Amino acid sequence: MAVKNKVVIVTGASSGIGRATAKLLGESGAKVVLAARNEDKLQEAVAEIKEKGGEAAYKVTDVSKREEVKALVDFAISEYGKIDVIFNNAGLMPNAPLSELKNSEWDEMIDVNLKGVLNGIEAVLPHFIKQKSGHVISTSSVAGLNTYLGAGVYCATKHGVKALMEVLRKESANEKMNVRTTTLYLGAFRTELATRITNKAIKERIEFLYDTIGADPMIVAEAVKFAIDLPEEVSMNEITLYPTAQL
Ligand SMILES: NC(=O)c1ccc[n+]([C@@H]2O[C@H](COP(=O)([O-])OP(=O)(O)OC[C@H]3O[C@@H](n4cnc5c(N)ncnc54)[C@H](OP(=O)(O)O)[C@@H]3O)[C@@H](O)[C@H]2O)c1
Incomplete structure (x- = not known):
């Protein structure tokens, strides 16, 4: 089954890569459920998809909270009757040398970037196992x-x-779940990721990188759509995308 009519959850959908992907999938006929914490931006993104004739809904979700991610999946099922794909994309990158001991930033990265992905897997897996299909x-x-x-x-x-x-x-594969997996390994894309960096020198370096060679997040969206569009019996397990000019 191609993108059309698939029910897809996108986390981190209020900006950058998640927002671009939700837009493209919505315009391509998927039923998209957008998740992030900023409600105004989610509303704006859903309105943009609907204006182009797409189907979309949103739920304010903090992916670091297991119960909120479960509620997000329940919401998608109650809105659209099923869940086919989860795009665990929410993340932050407040980089700084370890010697600065910014331990609250460490905790937040672990909670969102890693635990958030695990929370997404946990929330969809029972449904995917039951229906013997799904895509993470x-x-x-x-x-x-x-x-x-x-x-x-x-x-x-x-x-x-x-x-x-x-x-x-x-x-x-071992347990015959028939769940497809795709991991994105991304270089520099022009998004809001640098805004959360508190180390001045690193922030300026990343902003310069994005301004000079950062690629359009819509390119990531196209790659995600391609992976979803492949026949069910194949899984595009890995996608690595660098701007051509990035070392
Ligand atoms: N841009 C790049 O060059 C690049 C390269 C490699 C990997 N990545 C990865 O790409 C992903 C998307 O980032 P981006 O570049 O598109 O940056 P972005 O524009 O800053 O988007 C990050 C998204 O994550 C959401 N988010 C952050 N904390 C969250 C939480 N606790 N719960 C739910 N949502 C949360 C943000 O929404 P709210 O603040 O509204 O919650 C926002 O929608 C991240 O995992 C990032 O690590 C980016």
Whole structure:
């Protein structure tokens, strides 16, 4: 089954990659449920999809809270009757050297970037197992494949997402769940990700990177749509996208 009529949850849908993906999928005939914390931005994004004739709804959700993610999946099922795809995309990147001991930022990255993905998997898996189909898509990063100065905790969360998704793929095959998995390893895309960085030098460096070579998040949306559109018997397990000019 292609994108059309699939019910897709997108987390981190209030801006950047999640918003672009929700828009493209909505315009392509999916029934999209947008999730994030900022209600005004979610309302705006849903209105934009509906204006183009798409079907979309939103639910304010903090992905670090297990019960809220379960409620999000219940909401999608009550609105549209089923759930086919979850795009675990919410994340933040307040990078700083470990020596700055910004432990509340460490906790938040672990809770959102890693635990948020796990919460998404936990919430959809019983439904996917029952219906013997489903697709889990999660946003890692090139920081899930490499390590960078100032990105110790961010890299740890994104390597964690890689490990979780790889094991989910294997266990799905082993247990005949028929769940497809796709992990995104992304280089620099022009989004609001740098706004949460509190280390001035790192913030300026990332903003400069986005301003000079950052790619359009709609390209990620196209890749996600492609992965969903593939025949059910194949899973595009990994997608790595760098701007051509990025080292
Ligand atoms: N942009 C890049 O270059 C790049 C590269 C590699 C990987 N990534 C990854 O791509 C994903 C999307 O980021 P982006 O670049 O699109 O940045 P963004 O524009 O800052 O979007 C981040 C999204 O995550 C949401 N979010 C943050 N904390 C949340 C929480 N506790 N619960 C629910 N939603 C939450 C934000 O919404 P609210 O604030 O409204 O909750 C927002 O919608 C992240 O996982 C990021 O690590 C980005």
